[in-house]
Amino acid sequence: MPEATSALNGREASAGAITLRDAGLVGMITLRGNLASAKLKAAVKKAVGQAVPEVRRMAGGLEGGAGWMSPDELLLVTAHDKAAETVAALSAALKAEHHMAVNVSDARAVITLRGGHAAEVLAKLAPADLDPDLFPVGELRRTRLGQVAAAFWKSDEDTFHVICFRSVADYVFDLLEASAKAGPVGVF
């Protein structure tokens, strides 16, 4: 196999209580279809071990996850080297249904943001309400960070996974790092 590198190539940073880490190569699949269909539910379960999530939720996580992206779109998360075969398996399972499964693993970057005030780091950049009472663990939000589109989900009280397009991975990492370095705000 040729050498494969993630957009951020293992970049890490820490600032105060916050650490930022390139999550590395992550398998990601855009699955579009009828989210209510039994076949699709079964195929998703088989592919990533998760049920189709509720609106704005992430089921599972980096080791196998299904995130709600829109009423007809899921983001499936799996191992990077499993993505191609998972796409093939999904396509085979859903052959009879109108659907789309495409490998987008390399189109994106995933950054793990961890630390006591991780939510504040994001709230500096996104017009989203990240109050822990209103943005619980497992919540996924598609929004913008600074000037680019991004999504993030909360995997535990102190940890968020941020997804952005590969081309702006440096920009998003720099944004998060600058916001982390500026320190806590003391809101959450």
Next chain:
Amino acid sequence: MSTRLAEGGRLIDRSQAVKFTFNGKHFKGFAGDTLASALLANDQMMVGRSFKYHRPRGVVAAGAEEPNALVNLGKGGTFEPNQRATTTEVFDGLAATSQNHWPSLEFDVGAINTYLARFLPAGFYYKMFIHPRPFWKYIYEPFIRQSAGLGKAPKDRDADTYEHFHAFVDVLVIGGGIAGLAAAREAGRAGARVMLIEQTADWGGRAVVDGVKLGGKDAGVWVKDTLQELETMPNVDLRRRTMGAGVYDHGYVLAYERLRDHVPEMDGPRHRLWRIRARRTITATGAIERPLSFAGNDVPGVLLASAVRDYLVNFGVSVGDRTVVVTNNDDAYRTALALHSHGLIVPAIVDARPQGGGELAAAAKAAGIRVANGMAVAVVKGGKRVTGVTLCLQAGEGAPLEEIACDCVAMSGGWSPVVHLWSHCGGKLSWDDDQAMFRPDAGRPPTGADGAPMVIAAGTANGHLATAGAVADGWAAGLAAAKAAGHAGKTGTAPKGEDAAAAAPLPVWLMPQGASYAKRSKAWLDFQNDVKVSDVQLAAQEGFESVEHAKRYTTLGMATDQGKLSNINGLATLSNALNVTIPQVGTTTFRPPYTPISMGAIAGVARDALFQPVRKTPIHDWHEANGADFEPVGQWRRPYAFPRKGESVHDAVMREVKNTRTNVGLLDASTLGKLVVTGPDAGRFLDMLYTNMISTLPVGKCRYGLMCNENGFLIDDGVVARIDEQTWLCHTTTGGAERIHGHMEDWLQCEWWDWKVYVANVTEQFAQIGVVGPKARDVLESLGGMDLSKEALPFMQWADGKIGEFDARVYRISFSGELSYEVAVPASQGRAFWDALLKAGEAHGIMPYGTECLHIMRAEKGFIMIGDETDGTVIPQDLNLGWAISKKKDDYLGKRAQERSHMTDPNRWKLVGLETLDGSVIPDGAYAIGDGVNANGQRNTQGRVTSTYFSPTLGKGIAMGLVLNGPDRMGEVIEFTKGKDVTVKARIVDQVFYDKAGEKQNA
């Protein structure tokens, strides 16, 4: 003189001295001082010069409304002009300088203007600098520029950092006085998410300074108790040094937090801009005292009565030893009583009201202070400092009755509620005749997304000037806001405030009421911009009757303080001059921010590398390391060329073209948009999107397609590949991926929502590399893998396979006219693949090439470029692309529009090639000169250049252009503009300059 008293000052810590400088002089202050209080403590009364007449200016207020005490702060990377001394907390090492004077504050040449004042009335500049017109640019403008502006713009980069924060609250309370505190506590008790912000460093507002009673307690104790309760509430966020800057639609509020202006050595951002969404906003922003308009009210030593009290109570500073209090209301008596109790002299309280004041007046008299009812200040004596006042009757025209020696005048013209934030988003005001002020009209509030009032004014800001009303109003506002935000938890009872019985104020807009012109032209309204009562009267006389016109004509309220002290007095003066009521005149528009905020706070982290996103391909790092000269294409950075050491960019481009045409070149084409379109109706859908037939494209083949909008104009182009029975991959232009993806989703979601089609943008999933040139196949074959022969993969086909060990999808498409393979590999392998190609190509003379080489090669082939040959008004037919428009289709986006008469006009300019007779390059965008002139006397045109280059392949300038009846005029020579009176002759030729038969790309 002004001085620090031996004791007192509730906000200062006398055990902590701080050193600072003002105009290089060393001064001492205490922790807790503002720069203004510390300057006054050091008898530095004069702090600046006014804008127009350069008159001496002293501190007049103690808060955000200060118009005079503006200073330059810091130096180098922290230099900032126009900072208010009254809101600047001193710290050890603070360095401030005064503004708007030359050569020094004490002696200023520009002060000559004050003697010329009668020649510099309102509108002077408008009248003076009108004629003659040729003088505008070279004589008047430099002169005006020289004297314009207060502080100087910073020269160095801002050394500080800034940030934003997005907050979502149920109830935002702006103002930490007693009304705001009562509101926040009640909303907090009800269970609402509350944010309470206060612009200064301490809580409690005026109530604490005035020592009023709340619930039987001193205001100071009440404030402390209330804060304690607020601090225990997890649902309440308290922020000091945070100003409510602006209220906008749907509960959006900007607040400006100054995190370390007072402790510059602290780490972290300097300012934080809060972007708040509040279900309800309570503006408990207090009130501002108005000056009185009497002659010499701008002499240093004349202050607002409340400011004199603030300096005394908060900072232990006496502005003068002998203070004459002049007022039209009861509140100023507090100042007299406070001064008296500190052992300072109040020679007289000059009360314009014939009947005088209420309980406070009685207390003053009981204390032995002389109270002169029905009297006024005729004129203030003194130049750089008050030396005395002359008294007269308020009812008369100013005949001097008596002179009193004093070094301070404390004036009070009544109070104006701070209605700015209420008004920003449409809240209306009503005029309160009894208290002579505008107050929020609760019946006409700003409304939010739910149609309900989104702002509630509370306390003094709502017109409740007395303690009892203010605190009860704050409490009620907190309760109402929490309820409106859906929180109706358990709450408490309204706090009870106590007030001395007051007599009604008397509106006094000019002192004395019959003041002569000489007096009126020395009675200041706007201290910073030098607008006097006489100027506003002149404006009215000259017809500037609308308050907005009078404002602009006189510049009243247009200084950095935005008229916080001057607006009401100014419009009352205007109403008198026009003989209409004040509400008929109305106010000027209140606009955010409430006080100026830093540019840094607005930018937040968006500076330097984060100013805007830069999109990078998987091969970007290689480009950077190998000297690429980048150009922006949308947010992408693409290599324009790869100049070598000692080589110019132009030479590099020429070399890249020659090498690609003779050997092989390598292009990073990863930025090209790639959209996957799939589903049972995908073919039908793409037939609607493209002008040509896409549904009939066989699997494995590629077709060049054009996309138009419903106006018929060309919006994008690219090669479409049929992947399988239901799936197509559509290439878009580099800048077009997101736009075209959105365009597709729009039509799928909003027009043909029953069609079964899914689209995904997979642009960044792939690194796409063009291997281009006669030796392209040799390079790829040397890596081993799939069959790339002409037979296995002919022109305009694609195939999946392996190249070396890379998973590749290979498109045989060409934008250069050469043998060309565009190879897509997973982005994670993009860099490795690029390296492998460079290595494999070494023996074949491979060189990377940039976008300029790409553009030249495509122009040599006569290929169009979206954005060059198109500009949003060009249809495919103009570009001789009729072959790419299906005649078989009933419909496609833009088809109906292209049937319009203007689109089918035979005289539309059409695309041709152009060759200069002398081999030179025609300037980009040059027009072809036609016969005669148009209605405006300008020469007629008959075409324009859309792309123009020096072609190293042909060794001469080539161009494409849109020309009237161009395709019918082959061989004809026309002239293009090349500069003033210079033209260049060019022959109309076929647009394909290179390999018209296509032998090379088909090889």
Next chain:
Amino acid sequence: MLTLECPYCGVQADETELSPGGEAHLKRFGPGSDIDDFEGYLFMRENPKGVHFERWRHAYGCGKWFLAARDTATLEVFGTYPAQTTEPPQALREAISAKRPGWRWRDFA
């Protein structure tokens, strides 16, 4: 700056997360259509002071287009609804009528 609730994902979206798409409920006129109909479809737009129907896309969110009814003068939002319809839902029209009796917008009331 407006906020509009995305009817698909329930997010109270900030205006900076949305992109505007102009007037809602346009009827497309294609080839063969009358020139006046086509002109109306392409160019003629309502410009009301009051009730208005617009297209918005939750561009930084779920990517879906939706429609919004709001008052252009007060910015009150009456409701948002999915774009897959040729007319405003009856319930929304009634809700608008309750707040703006006698409103009329194109052929809807």
